Amino acid sequence: MLNLNKYDVVVIGSGPGGFTAAVRAAQIGAKVAIIEKSFIGGTCLNCGCIPTKFLWKALKIKQEIQRSYEYGFSAILDPVIFENIINKKNKNISIIRKGMESILSSYNIVFFYGVASFKDKNTLLILNSENGKTEIYADKIIIASGTEPSTVGNFVFDGVRVINSTDALNLKKIPKNMLIVGGGAIGIEMATIFSGFGCQITLVERANSLLSSEDHEVSEEISKNLSRHGVKIITSCTNAIYDIDRYEKILVVTGRSPSSIFLNLENAGINTVRGNGFIETNEFCQTKINNIYSVGDIAGKNLLAYTAQNEGVAAAENAINGNNISVNNCAVPQVVFSMPPSASVKILNFIESKNIIFGKFPFTANGRALIENERMGFVKCAVDVLTRKPLAFWIVGAHSDEVVNAAAQILKSGMKCLSRETIFHPSFSESLLNAYEDAFGKCTEAVKKNKAKKI
Numbered sequence: 001m002l003n004l005n006k007y008d009v010v011v012i013g014s015g016p017g018g019f020t021a022a023v024r025a026a027q028i029g030a031k032v033a034i035i036e037k038s039f040i041g042g043t044c045l046n047c048g049c050i051p052t053k054f055l056w057k058a059l060k061i062k063q064e065i066q067r068s069y070e071y072g073f074s075a076i077l078d079p080v081i082f083e084n085i086i087n088k089k090n091k092n093i094s095i096i097r098k099g100m101e102s103i104l105s106s107y108n109i110v111f112f113y114g115v116a117s118f119k120d121k122n123t124l125l126i127l128n129s130e131n132g133k134t135e136i137y138a139d140k141i142i143i144a145s146g147t148e149p150s151t152v153g154n155f156v157f158d159g160v161r162v163i164n165s166t167d168a169l170n171l172k173k174i175p176k177n178m179l180i181v182g183g184g185a186i187g188i189e190m191a192t193i194f195s196g197f198g199c200q201i202t203l204v205e206r207a208n209s210l211l212s213s214e215d216h217e218v219s220e221e222i223s224k225n226l227s228r229h230g231v232k233i234i235t236s237c238t239n240a241i242y243d244i245d246r247y248e249k250i251l252v253v254t255g256r257s258p259s260s261i262f263l264n265l266e267n268a269g270i271n272t273v274r275g276n277g278f279i280e281t282n283e284f285c286q287t288k289i290n291n292i293y294s295v296g297d298i299a300g301k302n303l304l305a306y307t308a309q310n311e312g313v314a315a316a317e318n319a320i321n322g323n324n325i326s327v328n329n330c331a332v333p334q335v336v337f338s339m340p341p342s343a344s345v346k347i348l349n350f351i352e353s354k355n356i357i358f359g360k361f362p363f364t365a366n367g368r369a370l371i372e373n374e375r376m377g378f379v380k381c382a383v384d385v386l387t388r389k390p391l392a393f394w395i396v397g398a399h400s401d402e403v404v405n406a407a408a409q410i411l412k413s414g415m416k417c418l419s420r421e422t423i424f425h426p427s428f429s430e431s432l433l434n435a436y437e438d439a440f441g442k443c444t445e446a447v448k449k450n451k452a453k454k455i
């Protein structure tokens with residue numbers, strides 16, 4: 001007898017990891033279901049990548065209007081009604097949600113709304129307030145349940161005064177002042193957006209610099225730009241923060257914790273890494289249990305949407321066709337939407353390379369940057385002296401979020417050098433080549449240095 005609740009592949013979570021895995025599994029011909037306890041699209045669409053970049057863009061437009069006199073215009077900006085911007089952001093999210101729903105239905109993927117948990121390694125229970133409990137069976141299961149905001153110290157989220165990133169992205173009004181706890185990518189993006197719209201921000205970070213795992217020149221440039229916009233930055237902040245009562249809002253963005261509490265992983269025999277809730281997987285995205293795979297944030301590798309998507313494709317293919325695709329995360333670009341944005345990409349373990357030389361090129365010397373009135377920042381490049389291969393790029397400046405994609409392709413393809421004829425002029429990307437050439441004292445677009453870095 002046909003069992004309607006039996007699937008080839010069931011995916012838990014509809015963020016970038018789960019959605020991509022479900023669609024790819026269906027493309028291969030599997031009968032697929034996806035379970036989601038909240039909105040389709042996960043963190044990325046609803047409270048992560050898309051809303052932050054939308055608000056960043058709104059701020060950019062505001063600044064462009066304010067700076068339009070530099071091009072000879074005389075535009076006057078009316079007071080900003082932040083709620084209108086939030087409404088437009090929400091409209092855009094709905095458009096993308098609808099698009100995702102039609103993709104799922106075009107592939108006949110069954111969507112279950114509810115909280116998934118394991119009964120055993122092939123059976124899932126779905127709990128939802130309308131239908132109660134539904135039980136479904138799956139040959140293969142892909143867990144893509146993502147992460148949730150986590151807090152630190154004595155801060156307890158109340159959604160009103162002590163808030164997380166999701167709350168912040170739905171504020172209807174710009175607060176007078178805000179303490180942001182956490183100077184990583186999310187903290188920096190929030191400080192950029194809210195200070196840009198007139199909120200007095202104090203940004204505190206436990207490490208001795210913002211974005212502490214990044215190159216020190218990048219971190220210094222970001223701090224400089226935030227300070228120019230009035231953000232008060234306190235690093236090496238290990239003590240309790242005094243005058244806490246004076247802040248209208250306290251935004252805690254110190255990290256994310258795995259969404260695994262509802263899953264009852266123990267019923268399926270799945271390990272988490274050192275018991276911390278992140279699911280342990282091998283290079284094929286497979287857990288210790290053969291028929292169960294896990295991708296994206298919950299698998300704890302990079303906590304980025306495109307890593308989740310990459311793993312989603314691999315897990316779907318591996319689950320259905322056998323373990324053929326391994327994920328190596330060799331040259332993953334990282335971007336922070338500061339103002340201007342900053343980005344970096346490195347080949348794995350580049351720091352272990354013994355003979356590194358560095359080149360640097362400022363955007364003050366880039367023609368396109370002058371045209372766009374975006375002359376802040378630089379490109380920095382690390383090169384292996386022996387092989388002449390670029391090993392890493394750091395870019396602070398306008399469009400670095402796009403330029404870094406070209407840099408990643410260059411690193412990933414192992415190109416010995418960049419070639420001038422493949423880079424459009426005038427463009428920001430040209431500075432990748434300029435920085436690379438500078439490492440050898442061969443940049444033709446900068447004044448001669450006293451000490452050319454010869455090999």
Ligand SMILES: Cc1cc2nc3c(=O)[nH]c(=O)nc-3n(C[C@H](O)[C@H](O)[C@H](O)COP(=O)(O)OP(=O)(O)OC[C@H]3O[C@@H](n4cnc5c(N)ncnc54)[C@H](O)[C@@H]3O)c2cc1C
Nearest residue numbers: 013015016017037042043044048116146296297303304305
């Ligand atoms: C403020 C912010 C900004 C960000 N900006 C960027 C960016 O610019 N670029 C970038 O690449 N990344 C960014 N990220 C990170 C990015 O959002 C995540 O890496 C990405 O969403 C991870 O995808 P995922 O599929 O693993 O999980 P998620 O997107 O978190 O999706 C998991 C889904 O699973 C559902 N779920 C969980 N448990 C269950 C259950 N038991 N049953 C049913 N459903 C369940 C959740 O409701 C959720 O919808 C940002 C994150 C934040 C917080």
